[in-house]
Amino acid sequence: MTPQSARRKVGGVLTVGLILVSVSACSLGVKTDATPKGTGSWTVLTYSIADTDLEPSMMDDIDEMGKVGSNENLSIIALVDRAADYSSDSVLGLDDWTGGKLLEINKGSATELEDLGDINTGDPAVLADFITRGIAKYPADNYALIISDHGSSWPGVGGDESSDSDLLTLAEIDAALASGLAAAGVDKLDLLGFDACLMATYEVASTLAPRADLLLASQDLEPGHGWDYAALATASEPVDGPTLGRALLNGFAAQAAAEGNEESITLSLVDLARMPAVDEALAKFSAALVQRGSAVAPIVGVSLASTLGFGRSADPSQDSHMTDLGILAGEIGVKALDVSEAADALVRSINDAVLDKVDGIATLGATGLAIYFPPQQDYFAAEYLDLDPTGGWGAFLTSYYGAGKSIPANKRAQFTTAAGEVTFADDGLYISAPFASADNLAAASIRYGLVETDGSITFLGQEEASFSTDGSGVAKGYFDLTTMTISDDTDTVNAYLKLLTDKVAGVTTITVPMAYYAPNGVGGDIYQDVLLSITTDAETQEVLTETYYAFNADLGTYGELTTDPDGIIVPEVLNILxxxxxxxxxxxxxxxxxxxxxxxxxxxxxxxGTSLYIELNVTDFGGNTSTVSAYVILP
Known part of the structure; x- marks a missing residue:
């Protein structure tokens, strides 16, 4: 995942933002002495970056807001930037438009406050201006801001397709909030929400903690329907921030259940006032890991391989490399007793900060905050070290990767035989092989494919295997000899799968790298990277949910895919040079x-009679991999 390379200087953002706020407020005639609503009142500002392929879903969100509408206790103000091509639907009585509009959402209708024209919602000055104007014109006791679009965790949210796909980086969001709130004379928001993928992270919560009391966001990818904004009806009566946050959280869970994708959701409500305690606990935990260096690194590697991750892909370049921080710390603390005290303190601080959360069968046990942790330095984005703060996590990652590079040659992952031993049993195939040492091993896996007539391999998938830690020195993998096909009733294609099975939850999560060609691009070389995420019953293989997510390789962002049925979608093929x-x-x-x-x-x-290639891999925490393989004819 590579964040956008061009960044604005934060100092410049603050200056421009304040100037824009001043000019825009005057041009709209915003009254600084507007009469506040009653006690316990709310102004909810929604920033819809709909100049993307998520536009149709965001228009549904605006319609949901219209089911509630502004009232004597609630003002709903929306900045909505629409695209030219993705949707032509009217919304709340307003005909289709291109560009930005500032709207007051009423029950069943919307009042256009201003046509903003061709704006760049990736510009932090635009966000700052919206915050200031919304608060100035619609004063209340409580303020919420919800930002909607594709999300990419710590790199940010966006981006605006009519402005070179400019996204709001985390630093820009922080600067925009600081500028917009200061100009409005408000210390902080009562609730900050990201209706976007992957934004419930330590990095986001820690950076933005001074700007809001509460954060509502998802650790994992979000389905296209996003939140149910009809839940804003809760703010029609005087309520506090946690009550409104929980209403939005529960509304999201109920809508996901109605849409049939509740198995793989996450959403967490975080008390940002408790993030300094998380910062302190993470700093101590990170320091303890750095101090132990290479001695604890193998334990960290094994723990990472088994910890719940988010935005996972079979293609590592499209993986978000976000992992559940609470689960990871807990696993490390159990296996490395000399850091268990620091690990336990970190887990407790996360539990204290996360006031409420929802998870699904496939995300069972998610603790509410994720953190960036690529397994090898090859996938690490150096820009991460520019974040402030990172709770010492950046220093730990640097130390961890250094330890991986320093593994002695005789202690790296290494099989002691050239070929794997294959046996058929239990309606499947086992492959096993002895390895030299388990001291630094982090994971084992199998990969399999069809042997074509020209000798090439059409790979079908990869899944977890096991390696012994009792001194026997044997790795083993099992393949049930089934593969997944996808059909449109005209054609059927094989798909490359990455499978992760949770035996406790009884589900298998499958990810499939794919590509989407728009109707005017079929037969060309321009396509959109796609991640198909499927949850199945681990025993029956019944498909419980499936969702297609668009991946922007330049920005590292995810969001549910919108397609034209006349286009085509194809599984991507793994090629070995x-x-x-x-x-x-x-x-x-x-x-x-x-x-x-x-x-x-x-x-x-x-x-x-199928000719099959199968390989067994062991990998150490430094990313060194050893492979044994075999060619077999299926009986």
């Missing part, structure tokens, strides 16, 4: 019509 380098290829030579609700998924057992 002669030097062993791996690359993912998206070809439009074959594919399925992109009518996503009509696609069917089936797990098919490979036929007897």
């Amino acid at each position: 002669e030097d062993g380098t791996e690359e993912w290829l998206a070809t439009s030579d074959y594919g399925l019509y992109a009518d996503l609700p009509s696609l069917r998924y089936e797990f098919v057992r490979l036929a007897p």
Whole structure:
């Protein structure tokens, strides 16, 4: 995941933001002496970066706000920037438009306060201006700001497609909030929400803690419907921030259940006043890990491999590399007793800060805050070290990667045989092989594919394997000889799968790298990277949920995919080059019509006589991998 390279200087943002606030307020005739609403009143500001493929979903959100509308206790003010091509629907009585509009949301209708024209919602000055004007013209006892669009965790939110896909970086969001609130004469927001993917992270919460009392955001990818804004009705009566936050949280969970994707959701309500305690606990935990260095690194590697992650992909370059901080710290504390006190303190501080949360079967046990942790330095974005604060986590990652590079050659992941031993049993295939040492191992996996007539391999998937820690020195993997096909009732294609099974929850999470070609791009080389996320029953393989997420490789952002049914969608193919380098290829030579609700998924057992390639891998915490493989004919 590579954040946008061009960044604005924060100092410049503050200056421009204040100037824009001053000019815009005057031009609109904003009254600084506007009469506040009654005690316990709310002004909810929604910042909809809808100049993206999420526009149709965001228009649904505006309609949901219209089910409530502003009233004597509640003002709902929306800045909505629409795109030219994704939707032509009217919303709350307003015909389709392109560009930004400032709206007051009423019950069943919307009042246009200003046509903003072609604006860049990735410009922090625009966000700061919106905050100041909204608070000045609609004073209340409580203020909430909700930012909606694609999310990418610590790199930010966005971006605006008519402005070179400019996104709001975390530093820019922080600067915009500081500027906008200061100009409005308000110390902080009562509630800050991100209706976007991957924003419930330590980095986001710690950075923005001075700007709001509460944070509402998701650790994982969010389905396209996002939050249910009809839950704003709770603020029609005097309520406090936690009450409104919980209403939005519960509304999201109920809507996800109605849409059939509740198995893989997350949303957490964080008390930002308690983030300084999390900062302190993380700093002590990070320092303890740095102090132990290479001695604790193998434990960290094993813990990371088994910890719940978010925005995962079979293609590491499209993985968000976000992992659950509470679960990770707890696992490390159990296995490394000399850091258990610091780990326990960190877990307690997270539990104290997270006031409420929802999770699904596939995200069971999510603690409410994620943190950035690529398993190897090759996937680490150096820009992360520019964040402030990081609770010492950046220093730990630097130390961890250094320890990985320093693993002695004779202590790296290494099988002691050239080929894996294959046996057939339990309606599947086992592959096993002895390895030299488990001291630094972090994970084991299998990968399998069809052997084509020209000798090339069409890979079908990868999944977890196991390695012994009792001194026997054997790694083993199992493949049930089934693969997944996707069909549009005209064509059927094999899909490359990455499978992670949670035996406690009884579900398997499957991710499939794919590519979407718009109708005017079929047959060309321009496509959109896509991640298909599927949750199945681990025993029956019944598909419980499936959601397609668009991935922006330049920004590292995710959001549910919007397609034209006349376009095509294809699984990406894993290609192994002669030097062993791996690359993912998206070809439009074959594919399925992109009518996503009509696609069917089936797990098919490979036929007897199939020529199969299978490999078993062990990887140490430094990223060194050893592989044994075998070619077999299925009985």
